[in-house]
Amino acid sequence: MEYITIGNVKIKKTAALAPMAGVADTAYRTVMKSFGASYVVGEMVSIKGLAYSDRKSAELLTVSDAERPAAVQLFGCEPEFVPAAVEIAERYSPDIIDFNAGCPVPKVAGNGSGSALMKDPKLFGEMVSAIVKVSHVPVTVKIRAGWDSEHINACEIAHIAEECGAAAVAVHARTKTQMYTGKADRSIITAVKQTVKIPVIGNGDVDSVESCVSMYRETGCDLVMIARGSYGNPWLFRDIDDFFGGRPPQSPPTLDERLDVMTRQIELLVKCKGEYTGMKEARAQAAFYLKGMPCAAKYRGMCGKLTQINDLYELIKLIKSENTEL
Ligand SMILES: Cc1cc2nc3c(=O)[nH]c(=O)nc-3n(C[C@H](O)[C@H](O)[C@H](O)COP(=O)(O)O)c2cc1C
Structure with missing residues (x-):
């Protein structure tokens, strides 16, 4: 079995669970982890909400020991709120802090956060630097291919993330305007992998052992991350773990x-x-x-x-x- 390291965090090179707000809560993550997800990322939490001591935001940061290694994910676009937010996030002892620069929903991107940061590389860099400066754990970034098909800039953004001290970058290979439609373009993950030295996490449309294996093979990514393919299907992580562990496939669940x-x-x-x-x-x-x-x-x-x-x-x-x- 191979492992990768993100900062000082050792992660099995099988498949990780991607963050999903409103879906992948601590119960979901704990079950996926128990079936073999090698790493899990929590639901996105507002940096500003945390800085204003919003209790609901803080509750989303809870990480159970059964989930580890686990990240909490933060989103926002105001660097001045970062120190207070990271201080609160670290009380929940995450192994990693992930920064969301990929969310396309209007409530987030419409306010300059999430995927909107891909249109503002300077502010994106300031946010990553601000988090890295105060965080005591490795900081990772999750991005998309770009804003739209005319503005594919994942490589530029990933490079900025690396320069600003990010320890890994996850790439959901769709543009913001695609939302969750169409197909993820794996060639973008390949290009990011060729651009940065930090680990690259490939994400988009992996829903089987075969698509996980081909994501690794085609992109050279360091880790594969799965979101929707895990809906009601923790056995996907078991099957991927069996494959990479050299064990024979097990029967589907009864x-x-x-x-x-x-x-x-x-x-x-x-x-x-x-x-x-x-x-x-x-x-x-x-x-x-x-x-x-x-x-x-x-x-x-x-x-x-x-x-x-x-x-x-x-x-x-x-x-x-x-x-x-x-
Ligand atoms: C219901 C739902 C909620 C999501 N919430 C988040 C989130 O909080 N943070 C984030 O970075 N990505 C979020 N995503 C995006 C996923 O992490 C992932 O990048 C995307 O679904 C593509 O992967 P998939 O094809 O395996 O589903 C969400 C996706 C879905 C479907």
Whole structure:
């Protein structure tokens, strides 16, 4: 098994879990990690929100020991708020601080943060330098290919990140205007890898062992990072870990296994966030796990009504009774 290092943090060269706001919370990350994700990144948190002591922002920074090595991710565009925000972020003992320069959503990019920073290399550099200056852990950056197809500048931005002290750069090989549509252009990751000496993390459209292996092979990236491919599918990390560990492939999960892991994740979610919030957020997670199974549409419709943990147990009982042969 090969490893890479980001600063002083050793990470298995298999597949990492990408940050996903509103999806990859601490329960999700803990389950993915337990199946073999080699590194996880938390949901993005506002630098300004932290500097103003917003409690909700701070809660998103919680990292359980079972997740490590793990990063927290910060976004923002005002260097003056960085010292206070990093000081608060470090109270949660992340192994790495990741800086978001790729988010395309209007609430973030419309305010000059996230992917908008790719249009302002000077401010991008100031943000990275400000974080590196006060951080006691390695600082990484997550970028996109560029703002749009006319302005592909991932190499320039990655170079600035390196010059400003970043310890690695993750590249989601889509432009901001693509959002999550179209195909990730791997040639951009290859170009970034040829531009910088720091580790390059390749991201975009990896959803199988084969696409993970080809991402490594085609781009020369140091680590592969997966977001949507992990929806309800921690077995993807197991299968990738088996492949790189030289072990034979295992059978796909049975229905019982899928339901057990779903239950484990949702119970953990409820433990972390309480039953009211936890079960609201569990609806989408349960639907991920049930996708593709017989009568999925019916069961997923029922997921939308989950309000108590007992509703989940009832749903599972029903699914098992109606799928005895699986
Ligand atoms: C629901 C959702 C939330 C996301 N939230 C974040 C985020 O908080 N920070 C970030 O850097 N990227 C975020 N992303 C982008 C992913 O990390 C990743 O770059 C993108 O989905 C491409 O990878 P994939 O093709 O494996 O999904 C998010 C993506 C999705 C689908």
